[in-house]
Amino acid sequence: MLSKAQIKHITAxxxxxxxxxxxxxxxEGKKSIIExxxxxxxxxxxxxxxxxxDFINKSTASNVDTISEIELSKISSQKNxxxxxxxxxxxxxxxxxxxxxxxxxxxxxxxxxxxxxxIRLADWFGIDEILCSxxxxxxxxxxxxxxxxxxxxxxxTYTVALADLIKNATIPTIAATLGGNPIYQTKALxxxxxxIGNEANGISDxxxxxxxxxVTIPNRGKSESLNAAMACGILxxxxxx
Amino acid sequence: MLSKAQIKHITAxxxxxxxxxxxxxxxEGKKSIIExxxxxxxxxxxxxxxxxxDFINKSTASNVDTISEIELSKISSQKNxxxxxxxxxxxxxxxxxxxxxxxxxxxxxxxxxxxxxxIRLADWFGIDEILCSxxxxxxxxxxxxxxxxxxxxxxxTYTVALADLIKNATIPTIAATLGGNPIYQTKALxxxxxxIGNEANGISDxxxxxxxxxVTIPNRGKSESLNAAMACGILxxxxxx
Numbered sequence: 001m002l003s004k005a006q007i008k009h010i011t012a013x014x015x016x017x018x019x020x021x022x023x024x025x026x027x028e029g030k031k032s033i034i035e036x037x038x039x040x041x042x043x044x045x046x047x048x049x050x051x052x053x054d055f056i057n058k059s060t061a062s063n064v065d066t067i068s069e070i071e072l073s074k075i076s077s078q079k080n081x082x083x084x085x086x087x088x089x090x091x092x093x094x095x096x097x098x099x100x101x102x103x104x105x106x107x108x109x110x111x112x113x114x115x116x117x118x119i120r121l122a123d124w125f126g127i128d129e130i131l132c133s134x135x136x137x138x139x140x141x142x143x144x145x146x147x148x149x150x151x152x153x154x155x156x157t158y159t160v161a162l163a164d165l166i167k168n169a170t171i172p173t174i175a176a177t178l179g180g181n182p183i184y185q186t187k188a189l190x191x192x193x194x195x196i197g198n199e200a201n202g203i204s205d206x207x208x209x210x211x212x213x214x215v216t217i218p219n220r221g222k223s224e225s226l227n228a229a230m231a232c233g234i235l236x237x238x239x240x241x
Numbered sequence: 242m243l244s245k246a247q248i249k250h251i252t253a254x255x256x257x258x259x260x261x262x263x264x265x266x267x268x269e270g271k272k273s274i275i276e277x278x279x280x281x282x283x284x285x286x287x288x289x290x291x292x293x294x295d296f297i298n299k300s301t302a303s304n305v306d307t308i309s310e311i312e313l314s315k316i317s318s319q320k321n322x323x324x325x326x327x328x329x330x331x332x333x334x335x336x337x338x339x340x341x342x343x344x345x346x347x348x349x350x351x352x353x354x355x356x357x358x359x360i361r362l363a364d365w366f367g368i369d370e371i372l373c374s375x376x377x378x379x380x381x382x383x384x385x386x387x388x389x390x391x392x393x394x395x396x397x398t399y400t401v402a403l404a405d406l407i408k409n410a411t412i413p414t415i416a417a418t419l420g421g422n423p424i425y426q427t428k429a430l431x432x433x434x435x436x437i438g439n440e441a442n443g444i445s446d447x448x449x450x451x452x453x454x455x456v457t458i459p460n461r462g463k464s465e466s467l468n469a470a471m472a473c474g475i476l477x478x479x480x481x482x
Binding site: 031117120121122123124125126127128149150151154183184217218219220221222223224225226227229230233234237238241 | 272358361362363364365366367368369390391392395424425458459460461462463464465466467468470471474475478479482
Protein backbone atom coordinates (compact mmCIF):
# COMPACT_ATOMS: atom_id res chain seq x y z
CA MET A 1 0.00 0.00 0.00
CA LEU A 2 1.46 3.32 -1.11
CA SER A 3 1.13 6.30 1.22
CA LYS A 4 0.25 9.74 -0.09
CA ALA A 5 3.72 10.89 0.95
CA GLN A 6 5.35 8.11 -1.10
CA ILE A 7 3.29 8.96 -4.20
CA LYS A 8 4.19 12.63 -3.78
CA HIS A 9 7.89 11.85 -3.37
CA ILE A 10 8.06 9.52 -6.38
CA THR A 11 6.17 11.79 -8.74
CA ALA A 12 8.24 14.77 -7.56
CA UNK A 13 11.35 12.88 -8.73
CA UNK A 14 10.25 13.70 -12.29
CA UNK A 15 11.72 17.16 -11.70
CA UNK A 16 15.47 17.63 -12.02
CA UNK A 17 15.60 19.99 -9.04
CA UNK A 18 13.94 17.48 -6.73
CA UNK A 19 16.14 14.64 -8.02
CA UNK A 20 19.23 16.70 -7.28
CA UNK A 21 18.02 17.68 -3.81
CA UNK A 22 17.30 14.06 -2.88
CA UNK A 23 20.06 12.37 -4.93
CA UNK A 24 17.53 9.85 -6.16
CA UNK A 25 16.05 8.93 -9.51
CA UNK A 26 13.44 6.62 -11.01
CA UNK A 27 14.00 3.43 -12.98
CA GLU A 28 11.11 1.71 -14.76
CA GLY A 29 10.66 -1.45 -16.80
CA LYS A 30 11.83 -5.02 -16.42
CA LYS A 31 14.98 -4.82 -18.56
CA SER A 32 16.28 -1.77 -16.70
CA ILE A 33 15.38 -3.20 -13.28
CA ILE A 34 17.23 -6.45 -14.05
CA GLU A 35 20.38 -4.49 -14.93
CA UNK A 36 19.93 -2.29 -11.87
CA UNK A 37 19.79 -5.30 -9.56
CA UNK A 38 22.97 -6.74 -11.11
CA UNK A 39 24.83 -3.44 -10.64
CA UNK A 40 26.45 -1.57 -7.75
CA UNK A 41 23.65 1.00 -7.75
CA UNK A 42 21.55 0.95 -4.59
CA UNK A 43 17.81 1.34 -4.57
CA UNK A 44 15.78 2.91 -1.83
CA UNK A 45 12.66 0.96 -2.76
CA UNK A 46 11.51 -1.38 -5.52
CA UNK A 47 7.80 -1.39 -6.32
CA UNK A 48 6.35 -4.40 -8.15
CA UNK A 49 2.86 -5.46 -9.10
CA UNK A 50 1.68 -8.96 -8.15
CA UNK A 51 2.29 -10.10 -11.72
CA UNK A 52 6.01 -9.66 -11.06
CA UNK A 53 6.14 -11.44 -7.69
CA ASP A 54 7.79 -14.47 -9.32
CA PHE A 55 10.53 -12.33 -10.77
CA ILE A 56 11.03 -10.58 -7.44
CA ASN A 57 11.06 -13.82 -5.47
CA LYS A 58 13.75 -15.25 -7.71
CA SER A 59 15.94 -12.16 -7.34
CA THR A 60 17.75 -11.16 -4.17
CA ALA A 61 16.23 -7.69 -4.26
CA SER A 62 15.68 -6.06 -0.88
CA ASN A 63 13.21 -3.33 0.03
CA VAL A 64 10.45 -4.58 -2.23
CA ASP A 65 6.87 -3.37 -1.93
CA THR A 66 4.07 -5.11 -3.78
CA ILE A 67 1.57 -2.61 -5.15
CA SER A 68 -1.56 -2.74 -7.28
CA GLU A 69 -1.80 -1.78 -10.95
CA ILE A 70 -3.77 1.30 -9.93
CA GLU A 71 -1.08 2.35 -7.46
CA LEU A 72 1.57 1.82 -10.11
CA SER A 73 -0.30 4.01 -12.55
CA LYS A 74 -0.15 6.80 -9.96
CA ILE A 75 3.66 6.74 -9.72
CA SER A 76 4.67 5.67 -13.23
CA SER A 77 5.42 8.23 -15.89
CA GLN A 78 4.88 5.69 -18.65
CA LYS A 79 1.67 5.23 -20.62
CA ASN A 80 1.84 1.46 -20.30
CA UNK A 81 3.88 0.80 -17.18
CA UNK A 82 5.66 -2.55 -17.12
CA UNK A 83 4.87 -3.36 -13.50
CA UNK A 84 8.25 -2.53 -11.94
CA UNK A 85 9.53 0.81 -10.67
CA UNK A 86 12.52 1.56 -8.46
CA UNK A 87 13.63 4.63 -6.57
CA UNK A 88 17.41 4.56 -6.87
CA UNK A 89 20.20 6.46 -5.12
CA UNK A 90 22.48 8.43 -7.41
CA UNK A 91 26.10 7.34 -7.09
CA UNK A 92 28.54 9.93 -5.76
CA UNK A 93 30.25 11.99 -8.47
CA UNK A 94 33.47 10.33 -9.61
CA UNK A 95 36.81 12.01 -10.22
CA UNK A 96 38.05 11.34 -13.75
CA UNK A 97 41.57 10.11 -14.36
CA UNK A 98 42.47 9.55 -17.99
CA UNK A 99 43.95 6.17 -18.85
CA UNK A 100 45.19 4.64 -22.08
CA UNK A 101 41.76 3.51 -23.26
CA UNK A 102 38.72 4.47 -25.32
CA UNK A 103 36.26 7.16 -24.28
CA UNK A 104 33.28 9.01 -25.67
CA UNK A 105 33.00 12.68 -24.69
CA UNK A 106 29.73 14.57 -25.14
CA UNK A 107 29.66 18.32 -25.60
CA UNK A 108 26.28 19.84 -24.76
CA UNK A 109 24.15 16.87 -25.77
CA UNK A 110 20.68 18.18 -24.89
CA UNK A 111 18.28 15.48 -26.00
CA UNK A 112 17.72 12.82 -23.31
CA UNK A 113 16.91 10.17 -25.94
CA UNK A 114 20.25 10.83 -27.62
CA UNK A 115 22.21 10.60 -24.36
CA UNK A 116 20.50 7.33 -23.41
CA UNK A 117 21.03 5.88 -26.89
CA UNK A 118 24.72 6.85 -26.80
CA ILE A 119 25.16 5.15 -23.41
CA ARG A 120 23.54 2.00 -24.84
CA LEU A 121 25.70 1.91 -27.97
CA ALA A 122 28.88 2.76 -26.04
CA ASP A 123 28.13 -0.28 -23.89
CA TRP A 124 27.79 -2.39 -27.05
CA PHE A 125 31.26 -1.27 -28.16
CA GLY A 126 32.73 -1.97 -24.71
CA ILE A 127 33.24 1.70 -23.88
CA ASP A 128 32.37 1.88 -20.20
CA GLU A 129 33.40 5.46 -19.39
CA ILE A 130 31.58 8.47 -20.82
CA LEU A 131 32.55 12.09 -20.29
CA CYS A 132 29.75 14.66 -20.24
CA SER A 133 30.32 18.40 -20.42
CA UNK A 134 28.71 20.32 -17.57
CA UNK A 135 25.90 21.48 -19.87
CA UNK A 136 24.76 18.08 -21.12
CA UNK A 137 21.22 16.97 -20.27
CA UNK A 138 21.07 15.45 -16.79
CA UNK A 139 22.09 11.80 -16.73
CA UNK A 140 19.26 10.69 -14.45
CA UNK A 141 16.47 12.23 -16.51
CA UNK A 142 13.87 9.42 -16.88
CA UNK A 143 14.13 9.52 -20.68
CA UNK A 144 17.90 9.05 -20.52
CA UNK A 145 17.52 6.10 -18.15
CA UNK A 146 14.84 4.54 -20.37
CA UNK A 147 16.72 4.99 -23.66
CA UNK A 148 19.88 3.46 -22.19
CA UNK A 149 17.99 0.15 -21.79
CA UNK A 150 19.93 -0.77 -18.67
CA UNK A 151 23.34 0.24 -20.02
CA UNK A 152 23.42 3.22 -17.64
CA UNK A 153 24.13 0.64 -14.92
CA UNK A 154 27.18 -0.71 -16.78
CA UNK A 155 28.70 2.68 -17.48
CA UNK A 156 30.83 5.12 -15.51
CA THR A 157 29.92 8.67 -16.35
CA TYR A 158 31.80 11.81 -15.44
CA THR A 159 30.75 15.42 -15.56
CA VAL A 160 33.83 17.32 -16.72
CA ALA A 161 35.17 20.69 -17.84
CA LEU A 162 35.54 19.33 -21.35
CA ALA A 163 37.83 21.94 -22.94
CA ASP A 164 40.38 21.56 -20.11
CA LEU A 165 40.17 17.79 -20.22
CA ILE A 166 40.77 17.71 -23.98
CA LYS A 167 43.65 20.19 -23.60
CA ASN A 168 45.37 17.93 -21.06
CA ALA A 169 44.63 14.62 -22.78
CA THR A 170 47.62 12.43 -23.60
CA ILE A 171 45.69 10.23 -26.07
CA PRO A 172 44.23 11.22 -29.47
CA THR A 173 41.15 13.45 -29.25
CA ILE A 174 38.90 13.03 -32.27
CA ALA A 175 36.20 15.57 -33.01
CA ALA A 176 33.14 14.49 -35.03
CA THR A 177 32.54 17.38 -37.46
CA LEU A 178 31.10 17.97 -40.92
CA GLY A 179 34.45 18.98 -42.40
CA GLY A 180 36.98 16.46 -41.05
CA ASN A 181 38.83 13.54 -42.63
CA PRO A 182 36.54 10.85 -44.04
CA ILE A 183 36.12 8.20 -41.35
CA TYR A 184 36.80 5.50 -43.94
CA GLN A 185 40.39 6.73 -44.22
CA THR A 186 40.92 6.89 -40.46
CA LYS A 187 42.59 4.01 -38.62
CA ALA A 188 40.99 2.35 -35.62
CA LEU A 189 42.48 3.50 -32.31
CA UNK A 190 43.53 1.47 -29.28
CA UNK A 191 42.99 4.55 -27.14
CA UNK A 192 41.36 7.91 -27.74
CA UNK A 193 38.52 10.25 -26.94
CA UNK A 194 35.75 10.58 -29.54
CA UNK A 195 34.03 13.95 -29.08
CA ILE A 196 30.38 14.33 -30.14
CA GLY A 197 28.83 17.81 -30.24
CA ASN A 198 25.48 19.42 -29.63
CA GLU A 199 22.57 18.34 -31.86
CA ALA A 200 22.09 21.77 -33.44
CA ASN A 201 25.45 23.52 -33.07
CA GLY A 202 28.08 20.79 -33.06
CA ILE A 203 31.19 20.99 -30.89
CA SER A 204 31.95 24.27 -29.06
CA ASP A 205 34.90 26.23 -30.47
CA UNK A 206 36.91 26.03 -27.25
CA UNK A 207 36.68 22.23 -27.30
CA UNK A 208 37.12 21.81 -31.06
CA UNK A 209 40.32 23.86 -31.31
CA UNK A 210 41.98 21.57 -28.74
CA UNK A 211 41.10 18.29 -30.49
CA UNK A 212 43.97 16.54 -32.25
CA UNK A 213 41.93 15.56 -35.32
CA UNK A 214 38.54 15.83 -36.96
CA VAL A 215 36.57 13.06 -38.64
CA THR A 216 33.46 13.06 -40.82
CA ILE A 217 31.00 10.50 -42.12
CA PRO A 218 30.88 11.52 -45.79
CA ASN A 219 27.46 12.55 -47.04
CA ARG A 220 26.65 10.70 -50.27
CA GLY A 221 23.04 11.81 -50.53
CA LYS A 222 20.64 14.67 -49.89
CA SER A 223 20.05 14.33 -46.16
CA GLU A 224 21.36 17.39 -44.33
CA SER A 225 22.38 15.69 -41.14
CA LEU A 226 22.64 12.50 -39.17
CA ASN A 227 21.27 12.30 -35.66
CA ALA A 228 24.03 12.80 -33.03
CA ALA A 229 23.58 9.32 -31.53
CA MET A 230 23.60 7.73 -35.00
CA ALA A 231 26.81 9.57 -35.92
CA CYS A 232 28.35 8.46 -32.63
CA GLY A 233 27.47 4.81 -33.30
CA ILE A 234 28.87 4.87 -36.83
CA LEU A 235 32.09 6.58 -35.72
CA UNK A 236 32.56 4.13 -32.82
CA UNK A 237 32.25 1.21 -35.22
CA UNK A 238 35.14 2.57 -37.30
CA UNK A 239 37.39 4.08 -34.60
CA UNK A 240 36.79 1.55 -31.84
CA UNK A 241 36.04 -1.66 -33.78
CA MET B 242 -10.13 30.52 -42.00
CA LEU B 243 -10.49 26.79 -41.46
CA SER B 244 -13.91 25.21 -41.85
CA LYS B 245 -15.15 22.56 -39.43
CA ALA B 246 -15.06 20.07 -42.30
CA GLN B 247 -11.39 20.89 -42.97
CA ILE B 248 -10.46 20.44 -39.32
CA LYS B 249 -12.32 17.14 -39.23
CA HIS B 250 -10.62 15.90 -42.41
CA ILE B 251 -7.12 16.85 -41.29
CA THR B 252 -7.39 15.39 -37.80
CA ALA B 253 -8.97 12.23 -39.25
CA UNK B 254 -5.79 11.78 -41.32
CA UNK B 255 -4.08 10.72 -38.08
CA UNK B 256 -5.73 7.33 -38.57
CA UNK B 257 -4.18 4.88 -40.99
CA UNK B 258 -7.54 3.72 -42.30
CA UNK B 259 -8.60 7.26 -43.21
CA UNK B 260 -5.21 8.01 -44.78
CA UNK B 261 -5.52 4.90 -46.95
CA UNK B 262 -9.10 5.72 -47.96
CA UNK B 263 -8.15 9.25 -49.00
CA UNK B 264 -4.60 8.59 -50.21
CA UNK B 265 -3.43 11.61 -48.27
CA UNK B 266 -1.09 12.21 -45.34
CA UNK B 267 0.10 15.05 -43.13
CA UNK B 268 3.47 16.78 -43.19
CA GLU B 269 4.46 19.20 -40.43
CA GLY B 270 7.46 21.41 -39.71
CA LYS B 271 9.57 23.76 -41.79
CA LYS B 272 12.37 21.34 -42.67
CA SER B 273 9.94 18.71 -43.95
CA ILE B 274 7.82 21.27 -45.82
CA ILE B 275 10.90 22.67 -47.59
CA GLU B 276 11.84 19.19 -48.81
CA UNK B 277 8.23 18.50 -49.79
CA UNK B 278 8.09 21.63 -51.95
CA UNK B 279 11.35 20.66 -53.69
CA UNK B 280 10.04 17.16 -54.43
CA UNK B 281 7.61 15.60 -56.91
CA UNK B 282 5.05 15.02 -54.16
CA UNK B 283 1.87 17.05 -54.64
CA UNK B 284 0.06 18.73 -51.79
CA UNK B 285 -3.64 19.30 -51.60
CA UNK B 286 -3.25 22.27 -49.26
CA UNK B 287 -0.48 24.00 -47.34
CA UNK B 288 -1.47 25.76 -44.13
CA UNK B 289 0.85 28.45 -42.77
CA UNK B 290 0.65 30.89 -39.89
CA UNK B 291 1.30 34.59 -40.57
CA UNK B 292 4.79 34.22 -39.14
CA UNK B 293 5.65 32.06 -42.15
CA UNK B 294 4.18 34.31 -44.83
CA ASP B 295 7.70 35.43 -45.84
CA PHE B 296 8.78 31.86 -46.37
CA ILE B 297 5.62 31.10 -48.33
CA ASN B 298 5.91 34.22 -50.47
CA LYS B 299 9.47 33.31 -51.44
CA SER B 300 8.48 29.79 -52.43
CA THR B 301 6.38 28.88 -55.44
CA ALA B 302 3.95 26.88 -53.32
CA SER B 303 0.38 26.80 -54.55
CA ASN B 304 -2.80 26.17 -52.58
CA VAL B 305 -1.63 28.04 -49.50
CA ASP B 306 -4.03 29.03 -46.71
CA THR B 307 -2.94 31.42 -43.99
CA ILE B 308 -4.32 30.37 -40.63
CA SER B 309 -4.01 31.55 -37.05
CA GLU B 310 -1.93 29.92 -34.31
CA ILE B 311 -5.17 28.79 -32.68
CA GLU B 312 -6.39 27.19 -35.88
CA LEU B 313 -3.04 25.47 -36.33
CA SER B 314 -3.22 24.04 -32.82
CA LYS B 315 -6.53 22.44 -33.79
CA ILE B 316 -5.07 20.53 -36.74
CA SER B 317 -1.50 19.89 -35.59
CA SER B 318 -0.59 16.70 -33.75
CA GLN B 319 2.56 18.29 -32.34
CA LYS B 320 2.87 19.83 -28.89
CA ASN B 321 4.74 22.84 -30.26
CA UNK B 322 3.65 23.13 -33.89
CA UNK B 323 6.15 24.88 -36.14
CA UNK B 324 3.63 26.93 -38.07
CA UNK B 325 3.44 24.90 -41.25
CA UNK B 326 1.28 21.89 -42.08
CA UNK B 327 0.54 20.30 -45.43
CA UNK B 328 -2.01 17.75 -46.60
CA UNK B 329 -0.14 15.72 -49.20
CA UNK B 330 -1.25 13.19 -51.80
CA UNK B 331 0.36 9.78 -51.51
CA UNK B 332 2.24 8.80 -54.66
CA UNK B 333 0.94 5.80 -56.57
CA UNK B 334 2.55 2.49 -55.57
CA UNK B 335 5.65 1.79 -57.66
CA UNK B 336 6.65 -1.49 -59.27
CA UNK B 337 10.09 -2.57 -58.15
CA UNK B 338 12.70 -3.64 -60.65
CA UNK B 339 16.05 -4.67 -59.21
CA UNK B 340 19.10 -2.97 -60.66
CA UNK B 341 22.81 -3.29 -59.97
CA UNK B 342 22.78 -0.87 -57.03
CA UNK B 343 22.50 -0.60 -53.29
CA UNK B 344 19.26 -1.15 -51.39
CA UNK B 345 18.01 -1.43 -47.85
CA UNK B 346 15.22 -3.95 -47.24
CA UNK B 347 13.15 -3.84 -44.07
CA UNK B 348 11.45 -6.95 -42.71
CA UNK B 349 8.59 -6.13 -40.31
CA UNK B 350 10.00 -2.89 -38.95
CA UNK B 351 7.17 -1.86 -36.62
CA UNK B 352 8.42 1.28 -34.89
CA UNK B 353 7.64 4.44 -36.91
CA UNK B 354 10.63 6.27 -35.38
CA UNK B 355 12.92 3.50 -36.60
CA UNK B 356 11.48 3.55 -40.12
CA UNK B 357 11.80 7.34 -40.36
CA UNK B 358 15.35 7.26 -38.97
CA UNK B 359 16.33 4.55 -41.46
CA ILE B 360 14.95 6.60 -44.36
CA ARG B 361 16.99 9.60 -43.14
CA LEU B 362 20.25 7.67 -42.79
CA ALA B 363 19.74 5.83 -46.08
CA ASP B 364 19.46 9.24 -47.72
CA TRP B 365 22.76 10.25 -46.07
CA PHE B 366 24.45 7.20 -47.62
CA GLY B 367 22.93 7.92 -51.02
CA ILE B 368 20.58 4.94 -50.92
CA ASP B 369 17.42 6.24 -52.53
CA GLU B 370 15.38 3.07 -52.81
CA ILE B 371 14.02 1.23 -49.78
CA LEU B 372 12.11 -2.04 -49.83
CA CYS B 373 9.53 -2.60 -47.11
CA SER B 374 7.91 -5.95 -46.40
CA UNK B 375 4.13 -5.85 -46.48
CA UNK B 376 3.98 -5.92 -42.66
CA UNK B 377 6.22 -2.92 -41.99
CA UNK B 378 4.70 0.09 -40.22
CA UNK B 379 2.88 2.34 -42.71
CA UNK B 380 5.21 4.74 -44.48
CA UNK B 381 2.93 7.75 -44.13
CA UNK B 382 2.44 7.43 -40.38
CA UNK B 383 3.08 10.97 -39.03
CA UNK B 384 5.93 9.72 -36.82
CA UNK B 385 7.66 8.14 -39.80
CA UNK B 386 7.34 11.35 -41.80
CA UNK B 387 8.65 13.42 -38.88
CA UNK B 388 11.62 11.16 -38.07
CA UNK B 389 12.70 11.09 -41.72
CA UNK B 390 13.39 14.86 -41.50
CA UNK B 391 12.40 15.41 -45.11
CA UNK B 392 14.30 12.41 -46.48
CA UNK B 393 11.01 10.65 -47.24
CA UNK B 394 10.71 13.09 -50.15
CA UNK B 395 14.08 12.03 -51.58
CA UNK B 396 13.44 8.31 -51.34
CA UNK B 397 11.62 5.77 -53.46
CA THR B 398 9.95 3.17 -51.31
CA TYR B 399 8.42 -0.10 -52.40
CA THR B 400 6.13 -2.48 -50.57
CA VAL B 401 7.27 -5.93 -51.59
CA ALA B 402 6.88 -9.65 -50.94
CA LEU B 403 10.32 -9.74 -49.38
CA ALA B 404 11.08 -13.47 -49.35
CA ASP B 405 10.30 -13.75 -53.09
CA LEU B 406 12.29 -10.64 -53.90
CA ILE B 407 15.34 -11.95 -52.00
CA LYS B 408 14.98 -15.36 -53.68
CA ASN B 409 15.05 -13.75 -57.13
CA ALA B 410 17.75 -11.17 -56.42
CA THR B 411 20.80 -11.22 -58.67
CA ILE B 412 22.95 -9.14 -56.33
CA PRO B 413 24.28 -10.07 -52.85
CA THR B 414 21.62 -10.15 -50.13
CA ILE B 415 23.10 -9.43 -46.71
CA ALA B 416 21.13 -10.24 -43.58
CA ALA B 417 21.88 -8.30 -40.39
CA THR B 418 21.87 -10.95 -37.65
CA LEU B 419 23.48 -11.60 -34.28
CA GLY B 420 25.46 -14.60 -35.53
CA GLY B 421 26.89 -13.57 -38.90
CA ASN B 422 30.39 -12.64 -40.07
CA PRO B 423 31.87 -9.65 -38.24
CA ILE B 424 31.13 -6.57 -40.33
CA TYR B 425 34.76 -5.47 -39.96
CA GLN B 426 35.84 -8.45 -42.08
CA THR B 427 33.23 -7.82 -44.78
CA LYS B 428 34.13 -5.92 -47.92
CA ALA B 429 32.13 -2.91 -49.06
CA LEU B 430 29.73 -3.70 -51.91
CA UNK B 431 29.03 -1.83 -55.12
CA UNK B 432 25.61 -3.43 -55.23
CA UNK B 433 23.57 -5.40 -52.73
CA UNK B 434 20.51 -5.55 -50.53
CA UNK B 435 21.05 -5.04 -46.80
CA UNK B 436 18.19 -6.72 -44.91
CA ILE B 437 17.21 -5.38 -41.47
CA GLY B 438 14.78 -7.35 -39.33
CA ASN B 439 12.05 -6.71 -36.81
CA GLU B 440 13.01 -4.91 -33.58
CA ALA B 441 12.14 -7.83 -31.32
CA ASN B 442 12.36 -10.91 -33.53
CA GLY B 443 14.93 -10.13 -36.21
CA ILE B 444 14.56 -11.34 -39.79
CA SER B 445 11.81 -13.89 -40.59
CA ASP B 446 13.07 -17.40 -41.32
CA UNK B 447 11.67 -17.45 -44.85
CA UNK B 448 13.62 -14.29 -45.71
CA UNK B 449 16.77 -15.22 -43.79
CA UNK B 450 17.25 -18.60 -45.41
CA UNK B 451 17.29 -16.95 -48.85
CA UNK B 452 19.93 -14.35 -48.02
CA UNK B 453 23.39 -14.94 -49.49
CA UNK B 454 25.29 -13.91 -46.35
CA UNK B 455 24.88 -12.78 -42.75
CA VAL B 456 26.77 -9.97 -41.03
CA THR B 457 27.02 -8.90 -37.40
CA ILE B 458 28.28 -5.90 -35.48
CA PRO B 459 30.38 -7.66 -32.83
CA ASN B 460 29.29 -7.00 -29.25
CA ARG B 461 32.29 -5.97 -27.14
CA GLY B 462 30.35 -5.00 -24.03
CA LYS B 463 27.35 -5.85 -21.92
CA SER B 464 24.54 -4.24 -23.91
CA GLU B 465 22.14 -6.90 -25.17
CA SER B 466 21.15 -5.21 -28.38
CA LEU B 467 21.50 -2.27 -30.69
CA ASN B 468 18.44 -0.41 -31.92
CA ALA B 469 17.44 -1.56 -35.45
CA ALA B 470 18.02 1.89 -37.00
CA MET B 471 21.41 2.20 -35.28
CA ALA B 472 22.45 -1.23 -36.55
CA CYS B 473 21.29 -0.26 -40.05
CA GLY B 474 23.36 2.95 -39.96
CA ILE B 475 26.52 1.19 -38.77
CA LEU B 476 26.15 -1.59 -41.36
CA UNK B 477 25.52 0.92 -44.18
CA UNK B 478 28.72 2.76 -43.25
CA UNK B 479 30.73 -0.43 -43.70
CA UNK B 480 28.92 -2.10 -46.60
CA UNK B 481 28.00 1.00 -48.58
CA UNK B 482 30.81 3.44 -47.70
